[in-house]
Amino acid sequence: MKLANRLAAVKPSPTLSLNAKARALAAQGKDVLSFAAGEPDFDTPAHIKDAIKASLDAGFTKYTATGGIPELKAAIVEKLKRDNALSFAPEQVVVTVGGKQALYNAFQALLSPGDEVIIFSPYWVSYPDMVRLAHGVPVIVETRAETNWTPDPAALRRALTPRTKAVIFNSPSNPTGALIAREALAALAHELRDSEAVLITDDIYERLLYVPGPFVNVANAAPELADRTLVVNGFSKAFSMTGLRLGYAAGPKALIAGMQMIQDQSTSNAASVIQKGAVAALTGPTTAVDEMVKAFARRREAMTGGLNRIPGVSCRLPDGAFYCFPDVSGLLGKRYKGTVIDGSMKLSEILLDDFLLAAVPGAPFGAEGFIRLSFATSDANIEKGLARFADCAAQLS
Numbered sequence: 001m002k003l004a005n006r007l008a009a010v011k012p013s014p015t016l017s018l019n020a021k022a023r024a025l026a027a028q029g030k031d032v033l034s035f036a037a038g039e040p041d042f043d044t045p046a047h048i049k050d051a052i053k054a055s056l057d058a059g060f061t062k063y064t065a066t067g068g069i070p071e072l073k074a075a076i077v078e079k080l081k082r083d084n085a086l087s088f089a090p091e092q093v094v095v096t097v098g099g100k101q102a103l104y105n106a107f108q109a110l111l112s113p114g115d116e117v118i119i120f121s122p123y124w125v126s127y128p129d130m131v132r133l134a135h136g137v138p139v140i141v142e143t144r145a146e147t148n149w150t151p152d153p154a155a156l157r158r159a160l161t162p163r164t165k166a167v168i169f170n171s172p173s174n175p176t177g178a179l180i181a182r183e184a185l186a187a188l189a190h191e192l193r194d195s196e197a198v199l200i201t202d203d204i205y206e207r208l209l210y211v212p213g214p215f216v217n218v219a220n221a222a223p224e225l226a227d228r229t230l231v232v233n234g235f236s237k238a239f240s241m242t243g244l245r246l247g248y249a250a251g252p253k254a255l256i257a258g259m260q261m262i263q264d265q266s267t268s269n270a271a272s273v274i275q276k277g278a279v280a281a282l283t284g285p286t287t288a289v290d291e292m293v294k295a296f297a298r299r300r301e302a303m304t305g306g307l308n309r310i311p312g313v314s315c316r317l318p319d320g321a322f323y324c325f326p327d328v329s330g331l332l333g334k335r336y337k338g339t340v341i342d343g344s345m346k347l348s349e350i351l352l353d354d355f356l357l358a359a360v361p362g363a364p365f366g367a368e369g370f371i372r373l374s375f376a377t378s379d380a381n382i383e384k385g386l387a388r389f390a391d392c393a394a395q396l397s
Contacts (some may be wrong), residue, residue: 009132022358033385034358035373039242045288051280055273064269064389067260068095072275073280076215088250094260095269099204099234099247109258111136120151121366124174142227149178166198172205175365175372176325177318182216189222199229205321207238210297239281244274299375306386322376329369334396355388
């Protein structure tokens with residue numbers, strides 16, 4: 001069977017592939033430690049689950065409006081005003097099946113064949129492929145660990161062309177955990193003042209911050225460009241609702257209407273009862289979230305410190321999210337059982353196959369020489385996993 005040409009340029013998600021392989025090994029009885037998953041290891045807060053159960057018991061199981069129930073859209077508008085100092089009307093909000101669908105719908109609504117989207121590397125692996133699926137062209141602008149992965153305004157300026165349709169900001173970042181400071185965001189936005197590009201800010205890790213100061217996105221740093229900024233967020237990370245699949249976007253009316261049109265013909269509405277749970281998430285207590293962030297802050301210290309004690313490995317302390325992104329270039333080129341470790345993919349394969357430690361290679365994120373390790377796992381698992389990584393490094397020659 002011949003499939004559509006658009007699939008030829010799309011690569012399988014390495015995160016999902018590694019998780020599947022790790023689960024398969026675990027199903028065989030192997031003691032696999034997975035540092036690959038991009039999801040909290042905490043349960044969904046009780047008041048959110050209670051709201052979902054109550055909506056089930058009340059029979060709230062029918063179709064809703066594609067763009068979301070009015071109660072949730074109102075809660076999102078209030079959240080964006082309260083937490084982000086951003087003003088939107090309900091018709092400027094669309095509720096989606098996860099934050100990923102919000103981004104996918106945005107590219108489908110924005111891009112015509114050949115339109116360009118600027119993406120800063122390292123990047124979330126899905127950004128380039130979602131652009132390609134919309135027949136767009138990903139334009140990668142590299143950043144460097146030495147500057148805490150902060151994009152260079154001059155590099156952004158050089159990447160801009162008349163075909164630039166959008167620029168993606170992800171801060172805190174997946175995979176690096178780096179935060180782009182307000183001043184840096186303002187400088188980047190300054191380069192976009194004369195373009196017509198849409199600024200897309202992926203704020204999914206907004207609540208997972210470990211540095212002083214409030215969260216700031218590009219719309220806060222450059223309010224003069226807020227009218228062409230799309231804010232994307234969701235409930236997966238901060239509220240540990242990954243499998244419940246709920247996200248949202250807020251932005252220009254025309255773009256939101258186009259995104260909803262795409263959703264009308266794909267999923268229609270997000271699950272009705274999960275929308276009720278999301279209302280509880282945005283309007284209820286934050287105790288569970290605060291406790292989760294405290295635990296992550298402790299774990300990031302433990303994982304970063306442990307990584308830096310492994311010869312050939314160095315790691316910056318992440319500002320947010322729940323990932324460490326260590327530089328493992330000191331291990332590449334060495335041999336393990338006669339095999340040359342020729343890249344991060346090979347190192348990740350050895351770690352999983354022989355040391356039962358799942359880590360995601362940096363190459364698919366646009367950062368060869370690095371790997372991504374999630375500290376969204378227990379303190380005990382972090383200690384055991386670091387020991388296995390150190391054992392692997394010690395066996396290289």
